[in-house]
Amino acid sequence: MLEFRKDIFADERDDNLHEIGQPTQRQDMLGHVTGTSPYYDDHRFGNLLHLKILRSPHAHARIRSIDDSAAARAPGVKRIIRAADVPVNLNTLLSLIQFGKDDEPSLAADVVRYKGEPILGIVATSERAALEAMALVRISYDQLPAVFDVEEALKPGAPSVNATYPKNTFEYYNKYDHQKLRYGDVEAGFAQADVVFEDRYQMSPIEHAPTETNGSIAVPDTNGRFIVYTSTQALFFSLDTSAKINAVPSNQLHFIGGTVGGGFGGKVDTLTEPLSILAARLVGAPVRYRFSRHEEMQFGSPRGGERIYVKDGIMRDGRIIARSVRAYFDSGAYTRLSSYAVVKCAAHIPGPYTIPNVSGDVYCVFTNRTPATAMRGFGVTALDFALECQMDKGATAIGMDPLEYRILNAYRDGDMKAHRREAKNTALIECAQVAAEKANWPLREEFRRMSSRKGEGTARPGIAPDRSRAPAVPAPARAPAAAPQRISYERPTPAALPPRPAPPAPPPRSAPLPPATAPAGSTHGAPRFSSVFGTRRR
């Protein structure tokens, strides 16, 4: 059941709209429910060929020799694709936005760095013919020591996973092996805190588990162009990546996406398009490269398994005065997008709370496993798990209600965040209040009356003006005397900040509506909506 609380923030909204806010049926619904929405694999070609990939059985090994002569002569085989056939056989996804160095081959040339790494492509008249030919390929390997644990990978003497980043960490700003976040003086904060505690959180990798596995069909078009039907989540991202790897001008490629059978972040990596295009170019016929379910589960990039250490320093009155976070993102053997998630994670520290002393150290670590990639909540899901479990432990440690503890420390409009930007347009407190009311979770009156907005509701309570207990903030960031009941942090002087881009113009608004008649703290009269039951008024 979905319901709205239109009474909250009503003065900030123009609700006098025609189409916005309507539960309009989706444009593609008829196609979906009648099974006629076209997926990439619904396109049919009489002369379609099939590409299957021979993958490494070892987590880390040097390829000594490859003998594919018997496979090349096998029935139905049209072409073997080797590393030397790939025009630009080293790429990193974010090279399109100039972030990171090329580190991942499309087909491994000399070393395989994870179990499942592509080595050889076989183009045949059927998937079965390709798989039967694959069984005839002979590869000899020298196995190398492998490392699977992020902290083991950082120890001296650990096996080096990625030739581009031999120390097993992504390089930030040509300078650091991790992303830093520094705000206030976290050690001084811990020294002043009544309670200090640290814990370790370990996320599990997750499979995106899309109904439709990754895949694409590349079709030679007239005039030297290729049409590519694809399951990608990011059409031009995949097009530009494919053009780079194939060393063709981007306008030789015509990408057609369409309905995607589930993405969740697992269809950004452009895992199939570069090789299906290369195969179509080499054989001059349409080629399909689609993952089997086994490939999707084990060799399509998963969500990585992050390890996070969180240390909090809190006061008996409930204030968190220091938080440090050390996080390791398991990128697998190559970068893909984990380097980006690390920065996003650092930006998210310390969560939606106002804490005067914060430090963060976030690492993108290479290990000998399937490269990880984006998944719903990339860079944030893991940190939220760690921080919100930590919040629960903090509340328990000082005997406070865990929801009141969150409301007390919640960031509000005008607070300074650890990445040194002012909090605006915040609504954490209101979400907590509304959820508590809905779930009959008792909150004390002063917590029910707090507000995210400046000059509204009750100030943060319980903060005695005890100077010896003042938060350890740098001298210029002392709480102003005029607001002793509110933890407040002065911002860095404007000169210390880079010029901020002007925000885009807000959408046009007509006169604000009169305040909703529903009394605050009650859902009476709130419009309710459910796609099952429709809109009704309680």
Next chain:
Amino acid sequence: MAKHRGRGVATINYPIGMNLGGDPSQALVHSNPTGKFTVALSSIDLGQGMKSVTRQICAETLGVPVEDVYVDTADSDTGPHCMGSFASRGTHRVGNAVMVAAREARAVMMEAAAEELEVDPGDLETDGKGSIRVKGAPHRSISVRDVAIAAQFRQGKTISGRGIFLVPLSDVDPETGEMSPATCYAHACLIAEVEVDDETGDVAVLKMTSAYEIGRALNPRLVEQQLVGGAWMGMSHALYETPEPYYPDPREGPRDFNEYLMPGPGDICPHDIVVLERPAPDGPYGAKGPGEMCANPVLPAVANAIFNAVGVRINDLPITPEKVLRALKTRSGAQPARAR
């Protein structure tokens, strides 16, 4: 041996769009000669409703009924550049680009209508039903269809618009991490109620109650499908899934859905959702984007509820019956906290 109930909570926020910005999207809007509009995008509809949301934004901005707008996606020859459907950016970035394009097209449409009605364009308004009329004199009106015909065949005007939306790329200070990660944030609080069997270690999620602040719910049905589906994914992440059950040891990975455990329909619990709308100053009609965030609060809320139920903290996901039983054994059995 008993089943113990407990409740846990999590509060979160989520940044909208790619971290640091620098992720543009474009849109083209044009009318056919009889006043029906097409939005051309290269953006991808993953099932999240990209087509539907941009269609409503375009119709609202043009001032025409939603049936008169069709959104064409995912073609690199006809759709202008879009960074992609990820990072909770579709509604915010693409929606803004469509809004800019629709405003430009609307301006031409109003000029053409003004010429037909022989008034100043500033004196005209759309009725949202397919007509353009003189403010205060609704009997003086013209249909969008007639305006499009006149623009195309008599006035030689193209009722079309181009739009792009870009949050400029932020620098990052290597020493302090100072940066502008996002221009707006969505918010949520979720309370999970679980039942833990101290004999089997099995955890059942009985109920979820949540409040989401998402700027503006452009389409409540699409919001509901995201929040309900995302909560299921979060519950699955918390209690069931992993392709590496002995992580970081890579042994014994599942190969298909027979070996990869996910909750089935019988494991899904009732979920009461309340939506709050605090418009983002730079969002299309204030919208932020509920896409990614809705899995996030479920994981810690479930872990915290387990603690509330039986007194054990499981810090490693997924929280399998084996982990719960081992933790209970270490603590010599369930020690429920104060009931909530």
